[in-house]
Amino acid sequence: MTGATLQDAVDLIPEAWHDDIANDAESQGCDLSYAVSSSGLRTETVTRIRRHFAAREADADWQALSAGQQLDECFPSYGGIGWPELLDELGITTVYVTQAP
Incomplete structure (x- = not known):
């Protein structure tokens, strides 16, 4: 795996977490987008997680875990990472864009 893109980072956000973020944006009359944070995309972290996922792909115990688990x-120091911490670790941020009337 070489290089990591914004889309690679976004793909690591569990669908349920993305849905929660998108629902919050929608409740505020906005569309959701993701962007690289001001500190920059943490490509090494994205690549590390992608490698970890790939290495565990065939493990039935791994497959039995939820996406959050x-x-x-991948982030044992958190004792349970949430979506705000994940976005920080990946170097991405949410962008709420006002919907056109």
């Missing part, structure tokens, strides 16, 4: 394994 899989990420918890």
